[in-house]
Amino acid sequence: MAQKRTGCGCLIAVLIAIAIIIFGVLYYLRTRRTEEQLPPPSGGQLNVHVLDIGQGDSILIRTPSNKAVLIDAGNPGNGKKILAALNGYGVNQIDLLVATHAHADHIGAADEVIKGIPVRQVLDSGVENDTKNYADFLAAIDERMDAPDKYLTATPGQRFDLGDGVFLTVLAPTQPLFKKEDLRGGGNEPNANSIIMRLDYGEFSMLLTGDAEAQTEDRLIQAGARLEADVLKVGHHGSRYATSEDFIERGRFTDAIISNGEDNRYGHPSQDVLDRLRAGKVNIYRTDLQGEITITSNGSERYEIKPAREATGDIATGRKPDRDDSSRTGFIQYGDFGPARRPTQANANNRNANNRNANTSSRRTANNNNRGR
Numbered sequence: 001m002a003q004k005r006t007g008c009g010c011l012i013a014v015l016i017a018i019a020i021i022i023f024g025v026l027y028y029l030r031t032r033r034t035e036e037q038l039p040p041p042s043g044g045q046l047n048v049h050v051l052d053i054g055q056g057d058s059i060l061i062r063t064p065s066n067k068a069v070l071i072d073a074g075n076p077g078n079g080k081k082i083l084a085a086l087n088g089y090g091v092n093q094i095d096l097l098v099a100t101h102a103h104a105d106h107i108g109a110a111d112e113v114i115k116g117i118p119v120r121q122v123l124d125s126g127v128e129n130d131t132k133n134y135a136d137f138l139a140a141i142d143e144r145m146d147a148p149d150k151y152l153t154a155t156p157g158q159r160f161d162l163g164d165g166v167f168l169t170v171l172a173p174t175q176p177l178f179k180k181e182d183l184r185g186g187g188n189e190p191n192a193n194s195i196i197m198r199l200d201y202g203e204f205s206m207l208l209t210g211d212a213e214a215q216t217e218d219r220l221i222q223a224g225a226r227l228e229a230d231v232l233k234v235g236h237h238g239s240r241y242a243t244s245e246d247f248i249e250r251g252r253f254t255d256a257i258i259s260n261g262e263d264n265r266y267g268h269p270s271q272d273v274l275d276r277l278r279a280g281k282v283n284i285y286r287t288d289l290q291g292e293i294t295i296t297s298n299g300s301e302r303y304e305i306k307p308a309r310e311a312t313g314d315i316a317t318g319r320k321p322d323r324d325d326s327s328r329t330g331f332i333q334y335g336d337f338g339p340a341r342r343p344t345q346a347n348a349n350n351r352n353a354n355n356r357n358a359n360t361s362s363r364r365t366a367n368n369n370n371r372g373r
């Protein structure tokens with residue numbers, strides 16, 4: 001009887017292994033083969049604005065024909081700021097609003113945005129959250145959006161043709177979604193199932209990772225996903241549990257943008273991540289120190305990165321969390337802390353003393369910027 005059970009267990013293990021291999025091959029073919037068939041760029045200007053909305057994410061993509069994609073919508077109350085930015089850039093409709101995951105520092109002001117400007121489609125991770133904020137987001141979609149295909153759930157290989165040769169492709173979340181019990185200490189379900197996308201425009205590419213951490217990165221590496229990109233939007237605001245050495249090696253990024261807030265209490269970005277990026281010769285930009293970061297490409301090999309201001313501190317120095325999470329038993333999650341501390345006069349003086357020159361970067365000149373940092 002015991003023997004029979006062992007044999008059955010082996011068969012199941014073999015079937016699972018075969019299923020994983022088949023899934024991996026299909027995933028590889030879906031996300032990779034079609035990359036080579038993308039039409040050429042129109043040569044017009046593509047802009048990506050990593051908005052300065054404090055401790056959270058909100059990233060605006062504007063195509064040469066003024067199509068607009070907003071990836072995340074910051075914290076509750078950020079709506080005014082985001083709408084002002086959209087208005088300033090002449091955006092009068094959002095073609096696609098991507099909610100990478102249902103945490104309040106990503107979908108916080110999504111309802112405010114949907115109420116403030118026409119939004120055609122929403123792309124959701126499919127992982128729900130039991131918060132009023134997420135309910136408000138869904139209610140705003142119901143009440144304010146009209147398109148029959150207004151609500152989409154992300155699936156790998158899904159591709160959005162934005163015209164002019166600009167494409168957004170979904171790489172994650174992959175099935176089966178991560179469950180709480182799958183995650184190592186430090187992991188978090190909504191983060192692990194974040195929507196990860198790549199933006200392609202001719203020779204230019206950018207990887208947008210939401211708050212995904214190393215376990216999600218590992219899964220993409222195992223599946224052979226196309227991760228090489230010029231620019232990385234660093235996962236989880238520079239958390240130490242994201243942006244692994246393997247991921248940096250596989251991505252071969254030239255530049256990395258960290259979207260985080262000044263005086264955040266989570267220790268974002270961590271010194272570990274900054275050190276790993278520098279070891280990989282990746283240039284670092286930070287919204288907490290440099291404000292909004294704008295990337296401009298015409299689809300050629302050369303592209304530009306412009307921060308809004310000179311850095312108000314040392315880009316290579318990380319922040320310390322309010323609580324030590326080195327044991328990983330006390331993992332710090334969004335909402336564990338109250339609002340950010342108010343900057344003190346001493347901090348402000350220190351920041352002024354540390355002023356640095358802002359960097360403008362391109363693939364050809366990028367590595368020079370890294371030296372001496």
Ligand SMILES: [Zn+2]
Pocket residue numbers: 056057103105106211236237334
């Ligand atoms: Zn976040």
